Amino acid sequence: MTFTELLAGAWQKNDSLLCVGLDPDPAKFPAHLENQPDAIFRFCAAIAAATADLACAFKPQIAYFAARRAEDQLEALIAHIHENHPGIPVILDAKRGDIGSTAEQYAIEAFERYRADAVTVNPYMGRDSVEPWLAYRDKGVILLCRTSNPGGSDLQFQKVGAGKTALYELVAAKVAKEWNTTGQCALVVGATFPAELARVREIVGDLPLLVPGIGAQGGDIEATVKAGRTANGTGLMINSSRAILYAGKGEDFADAAREVALATRDAINRYR
Amino acid sequence: MTFTELLAGAWQKNDSLLCVGLDPDPAKFPAHLENQPDAIFRFCAAIAAATADLACAFKPQIAYFAARRAEDQLEALIAHIHENHPGIPVILDAKRGDIGSTAEQYAIEAFERYRADAVTVNPYMGRDSVEPWLAYRDKGVILLCRTSNPGGSDLQFQKVGAGKTALYELVAAKVAKEWNTTGQCALVVGATFPAELARVREIVGDLPLLVPGIGAQGGDIEATVKAGRTANGTGLMINSSRAILYAGKGEDFADAAREVALATRDAINRYR
Numbered sequence: 001m002t003f004t005e006l007l008a009g010a011w012q013k014n015d016s017l018l019c020v021g022l023d024p025d026p027a028k029f030p031a032h033l034e035n036q037p038d039a040i041f042r043f044c045a046a047i048a049a050a051t052a053d054l055a056c057a058f059k060p061q062i063a064y065f066a067a068r069r070a071e072d073q074l075e076a077l078i079a080h081i082h083e084n085h086p087g088i089p090v091i092l093d094a095k096r097g098d099i100g101s102t103a104e105q106y107a108i109e110a111f112e113r114y115r116a117d118a119v120t121v122n123p124y125m126g127r128d129s130v131e132p133w134l135a136y137r138d139k140g141v142i143l144l145c146r147t148s149n150p151g152g153s154d155l156q157f158q159k160v161g162a163g164k165t166a167l168y169e170l171v172a173a174k175v176a177k178e179w180n181t182t183g184q185c186a187l188v189v190g191a192t193f194p195a196e197l198a199r200v201r202e203i204v205g206d207l208p209l210l211v212p213g214i215g216a217q218g219g220d221i222e223a224t225v226k227a228g229r230t231a232n233g234t235g236l237m238i239n240s241s242r243a244i245l246y247a248g249k250g251e252d253f254a255d256a257a258r259e260v261a262l263a264t265r266d267a268i269n270r271y272r
Numbered sequence: 273m274t275f276t277e278l279l280a281g282a283w284q285k286n287d288s289l290l291c292v293g294l295d296p297d298p299a300k301f302p303a304h305l306e307n308q309p310d311a312i313f314r315f316c317a318a319i320a321a322a323t324a325d326l327a328c329a330f331k332p333q334i335a336y337f338a339a340r341r342a343e344d345q346l347e348a349l350i351a352h353i354h355e356n357h358p359g360i361p362v363i364l365d366a367k368r369g370d371i372g373s374t375a376e377q378y379a380i381e382a383f384e385r386y387r388a389d390a391v392t393v394n395p396y397m398g399r400d401s402v403e404p405w406l407a408y409r410d411k412g413v414i415l416l417c418r419t420s421n422p423g424g425s426d427l428q429f430q431k432v433g434a435g436k437t438a439l440y441e442l443v444a445a446k447v448a449k450e451w452n453t454t455g456q457c458a459l460v461v462g463a464t465f466p467a468e469l470a471r472v473r474e475i476v477g478d479l480p481l482l483v484p485g486i487g488a489q490g491g492d493i494e495a496t497v498k499a500g501r502t503a504n505g506t507g508l509m510i511n512s513s514r515a516i517l518y519a520g521k522g523e524d525f526a527d528a529a530r531e532v533a534l535a536t537r538d539a540i541n542r543y544r
Binding site: 023061063064066067069071095096097098099100101102103105106108109112113122123124125126127128129130144147148149150151152153154155156158159160161162163167170171174212 | 295333335336338339341343367368369370371372373374375377378380381384385394395396397398399400401402416419420421422423424425426427428430431432433434435439442443446484
């Protein structure tokens with residue numbers, strides 16, 4: 001199945017637009033996982049099991065694994081999710097971006113080594129830096145467009161061309177109208193800027209949007225859903241990471257995570 | 273020592289502006305390295321030994337290691353270079369770029385795990401995505417500015433603001449005048465656009481520039497050096513990867529690499 005087919009299936013089956021971000025920070029793990037050699041895998045697998053019927057996607061952030069020499073646990077985690085929670089796409093959040101010959105290597109990393117269903121990619125180097133990813137015709141390629149951090153405005157909000165278009169709008173248009181040769185592209189648009197989320201939705205039609213920034217980053221759920229949903233009430237992967245992962249600190253951390261994930265999914269559904 | 277001190281020392285000691293890019297592709301390795309479990313390490317270490325008196329920096333590209341589960345060989349390679357070729361800075365070419373909390377993890381990966389002296393970083397997410405790298409006050413942070421690939425123009429050449437400044441010029445000015453709080457920042461500017469290299473040099477004063485695009489990518493050495501050098505004939509790390517690495521295909525591949533590196537260094541020096 002293609003990434004967009006998996007995503008559409010998960011939206012429907014779990015009645016959910018919630019993407020569960022897996023940013024495992026061992027310093028925040030419950031005490032009983034301390035000093036376990038595979039603590040990262042076990043923590044993330046427990047979160048996945050507790051939220052698999054509430055999520056439209058899982059999004060492991062590779063930096064948290066790479067900082068701790070835990071690439072093997074990331075491989076094991078994605079394989080574990082594919083086996084135990086089939087139908088939920090796995091987005092590798094890597095934000096890679098490089099010239100074609102190097103992007104080919106990164107695509108091998110993401111799609112062949114880790115077997116991710118989709119990957120996040122940085123558009124700064126332009127179209128030919130994106131094409132090697134698109135050679136994997138079934139895989140999702142999710143381009144950064146308007147990011148949720150304060151510095152996101154430094155470049156993305158610059159007016160380009162005749163001065164009426166912001167850079168993020170240009171990226172949205174290029175991806176939707178030129179680069180998306182596979183039908184598997186999507187965009188990252190932060191929840192912290194609902195007006196800009198609405199503008200992107202206007203530009204890209206029904207293209208899926210990955211929306212970080214609710215929860216720990218402070219984005220507003222009602223404004224996000226109303227600004228970003230498509231006509232049929234889907235089109236969004238609204239990500240929450242820390243608020244779910246670290247909802248509890250005890251042995252029952254996965255139950256606490258489930259409660260927050262459930263409340264978040266339902267809060268989102270209230271406005272679809 | 274700081275990154276810029278290491279770099280200045282290597283410029284002088286080796287009379288060289290040549291950066292040797294380590295993009296190890298096992299499909300192109302000489303036959304005697306085939307099926308060796310540590311072939312990537314051995315190949316790169318041999319190239320480093322053959323060029324250590326000709327280079328101002330080594331630049332391993334992490335994608336080539338990550339595509340083959342060879343992070344351990346990358347760690348070993350950088351440690352080996354530090355031990356055997358002290359004084360030559362190692363730039364980890366990773367082009368990372370993410371929100372602050374994630375950038376902190378990537379900085380741990382690059383500077384604590386791999387012990388790189390500098391790293392390449394993507395500016396698309398703006399200033400706060402760069403700050404966690406700058407917390408390592410001695411380390412080099414090399415921001416993408418104007419890249420050497422054809423699609424580099426898609427975003428970087430867009431006119432911003434009142435329409436007189438290209439996006440890459442804005443990035444150059446922001447890095448040189450606002451973001452470079454450590455004095456250890458540098459920029460990536462491709463050799464394929466000498467006029468734009470000259471423009472960046474005009475904007476950033478003596479800031480070091482990492483210049484990919486000569487050799488396999490076709491950039492012209494004379495034009496590059498004349499456009500990018502500083503008043504004292506330094507300021508550049510002119511990268512060559514494939515043309516050096518794969519100069520020979522036999523057991524004497526390192527000798528062949530040395531010949532090309534020597535010729536390239538000397539060709540660069542002709543125009544300093």
